[in-house]
Amino acid sequence: MVSLLDPLFLKALFGLFLASLMAPIGALATLRGISYLSAEVSHAALGGASLGFFLIYLGFSYSNPFLIALFFSIGVSLLTAYLGRISGPEATGSAIGSTLALSMAIYALVRGLLPGEIKAMLDTYLIGDVLLLTSSDLVQISIVVIISLVMLALFYNEFIYVCFDYEGLETMGLNAKLYDYLLFALLGLSGVIEAKSIGAFLVFAFMIAPAGIAKEITKSVSSFLFLSFLIALLSSIFGLFVSILFNLPTSGVVAILPSSIYLIVVLKKMLPLEKRLF
Amino acid sequence: MGNQFLTKVKLMRYEQKMITTIQKSLEIENLSVELDHKLILDNISLSLPHPVFAAIMGPNGAGKTTLLKTILGIIKPTSGKVHLFGKDVLGNPTEARKLVGYVPQRDRIVRYVPLKVTDVVLMGLVSRKEIPRIAINKDMNLSLEALKYVGMSEYASELFSNLSGGQQQRVLIARALVSKPKILLLDEPFNAVDASAQTFIAELLNRLKNENKISVLLVSHDINMVVEYIDILMFLNKKMIAMGKAHEIFRDDILKMVYGEGVRVITEKGRCYALTGDTHG
Ligand SMILES: Nc1ncnc2c1ncn2[C@@H]1O[C@H](COP(=O)(O)OP(=O)(O)OP(=O)(O)O)[C@@H](O)[C@H]1O
Numbered sequence: 001m002v003s004l005l006d007p008l009f010l011k012a013l014f015g016l017f018l019a020s021l022m023a024p025i026g027a028l029a030t031l032r033g034i035s036y037l038s039a040e041v042s043h044a045a046l047g048g049a050s051l052g053f054f055l056i057y058l059g060f061s062y063s064n065p066f067l068i069a070l071f072f073s074i075g076v077s078l079l080t081a082y083l084g085r086i087s088g089p090e091a092t093g094s095a096i097g098s099t100l101a102l103s104m105a106i107y108a109l110v111r112g113l114l115p116g117e118i119k120a121m122l123d124t125y126l127i128g129d130v131l132l133l134t135s136s137d138l139v140q141i142s143i144v145v146i147i148s149l150v151m152l153a154l155f156y157n158e159f160i161y162v163c164f165d166y167e168g169l170e171t172m173g174l175n176a177k178l179y180d181y182l183l184f185a186l187l188g189l190s191g192v193i194e195a196k197s198i199g200a201f202l203v204f205a206f207m208i209a210p211a212g213i214a215k216e217i218t219k220s221v222s223s224f225l226f227l228s229f230l231i232a233l234l235s236s237i238f239g240l241f242v243s244i245l246f247n248l249p250t251s252g253v254v255a256i257l258p259s260s261i262y263l264i265v266v267l268k269k270m271l272p273l274e275k276r277l278f
Numbered sequence: 279m280g281n282q283f284l285t286k287v288k289l290m291r292y293e294q295k296m297i298t299t300i301q302k303s304l305e306i307e308n309l310s311v312e313l314d315h316k317l318i319l320d321n322i323s324l325s326l327p328h329p330v331f332a333a334i335m336g337p338n339g340a341g342k343t344t345l346l347k348t349i350l351g352i353i354k355p356t357s358g359k360v361h362l363f364g365k366d367v368l369g370n371p372t373e374a375r376k377l378v379g380y381v382p383q384r385d386r387i388v389r390y391v392p393l394k395v396t397d398v399v400l401m402g403l404v405s406r407k408e409i410p411r412i413a414i415n416k417d418m419n420l421s422l423e424a425l426k427y428v429g430m431s432e433y434a435s436e437l438f439s440n441l442s443g444g445q446q447q448r449v450l451i452a453r454a455l456v457s458k459p460k461i462l463l464l465d466e467p468f469n470a471v472d473a474s475a476q477t478f479i480a481e482l483l484n485r486l487k488n489e490n491k492i493s494v495l496l497v498s499h500d501i502n503m504v505v506e507y508i509d510i511l512m513f514l515n516k517k518m519i520a521m522g523k524a525h526e527i528f529r530d531d532i533l534k535m536v537y538g539e540g541v542r543v544i545t546e547k548g549r550c551y552a553l554t555g556d557t558h559g
């Protein structure tokens with residue numbers, strides 16, 4: 001049983017806070033019609049991390065899996081943007097699918113070649129454990145989170161406009177293409193944060209489900225983004241407490257809550273009005 | 279003496295009129311556009327005075343949207359020239375774009391972005407700024423003014439996505455007007471808009487030309503609701519098929535050339551209506 005003032009617990013709390021701060025970027029991806037990409041980029045980060053660990057295994061001790069994961073997920077995100085651009089917006093889905101397959105293939109291939117202890121380190125990028133985050137992990141994640149939020153704050157209007165009316169934006173003399181790519185790059189940054197903090201496997205709970213819930217109850221873009229953050233944060237903290245109380249795997253419990261709320265909210269919409277309980 | 283003065287005033291008025299009629303809003307010379315190695319626009323030339331109410335009519339896939347985007351400098355033509363108020367669009371799109379307000383085909387707009395009506399109009403100002411692109415008080419006032427002009431003030435804080443088709447169209451016109459353009463380009467402004475809203479928009483555009491001296495160029499597959507206001511009507515189907523005063527070219531034989539044999543023309547109270555059976559999904 002972990003005490004509530006235990007540094008382990010505080011670090012986990014901070015890790016969840018950082019992961020939740022990326023939920024608005026997942027919400028932005030929803031507005032851009034590419035919510036699945038926010039899940040995909042964290043799998044790309046996993047593929048990148050596996051290359052990083054592989055280099056360590058080969059004896060390149062300077063290899064930094066986090067950094068390689070970072071560049072890999074940004075790269076894959078930009079590649080998806082490019083593929084979607086040349087083959088048309090309808091093809092973005094297939095572009096996401098194929099880059100996802102590539103990232104997972106790299107992971108599967110490399111993982112098989114790694115010895116047990118490195119394999120275990122790599123696997124935290126797949127199913128993370130916030131209770132195992134070290135101070136230096138948190139510093140790395142914080143830096144990327146700060147960069148992401150600064151980008152979001154600086155180009156907030158541009159990102160929203162690109163989502164709303166890309167063609168209209170071009171006619172107003174704004175470089176819509178540039179901001180679209182920046183939006184994809186931002187999503188790439190979120191991928192590595194989610195993979196490192198909670199694991200690629202559970203990214204839906206932070207990047208997609210909160211936005212899905214928030215979308216049903218908000219009436220403005222800013223409240224939509226903020227609520228996504230709040231839902232991700234509260235549900236993950238609740239999950240952390242429950243997991244500690246009942247000694248359950250934290251990540252699993254953390255992910256269950258937003259996913260099930262999302263399902264309830266969506267299923268509720270399918271009921272006729274008079275049969276809804278709330 | 280008094281007479282002489284009057285003659286002079288008349289002469290000055292006449293000269294002024296000459297100058298305004300000489301000014302060209304849009305000039306296109308031998309414009310051809312290829313997309314994906316396919317010829318979409320074939321040697322288009324046209325010249326519009328200012329202010330003018332012009333309409334380009336043509337069936338689906340005729341290249342209407344492509345033409346508008348080329349005028350805006352977004353699509354690069356394979357050959358030809360485009361000038362807006364004497365400014366070369368292809369050489370200096372930034373300068374030319376300042377003179378244009380664009381109202382896109384409404385179905386290109388993503389409806390699940392929960393933007394308020396004022397935010398949509400503000401976009402017309404904010405996106406034209408340098409970094410940091412932030413709205414100031416003055417922008418807000420201008421946006422409210424533009425909304426008032428299109429009769430949408432009371433919806434200012436509504437969600438854009440909750441409005442009807444006609445109301446959305448009016449908001450998009452306000453967004454195009456807020457930057458005070460000299461010419462307004464509209465892509466299918468009557469699409470999925472009910473009849474009364476169509477009339478409202480048609481009258482609004484006519485008012486823009488007459489009272490605010492803003493030229494209007496719209497493209498549509500159906501222009502019945504604006505026929506009475508149009509100075510120049512053009513028929514486009516990859517090529518410029520006909521151009522002239524509406525009552526001159528809104529004719530059975532020309533329409534058949536543009537739309538094929540399926541079209542029917544009805545003449546009623548001196549006005550022609552084309553039943554094209556050509557609609558957007
Ligand atoms: N980016 C593109 N690449 C290749 N072909 C294109 C592209 N955009 C449009 N086209 C083709 O150009 C032709 C003209 O398209 P355009 O959208 O200009 O027609 P339109 O007159 O506006 O039709 P609609 O009434 O359906 O809006 C169509 O055949 C279309 O398939």
Ligand SMILES: [Mg+2]
Pocket residue numbers: 342343344383465
């Ligand atoms: Mg079109």
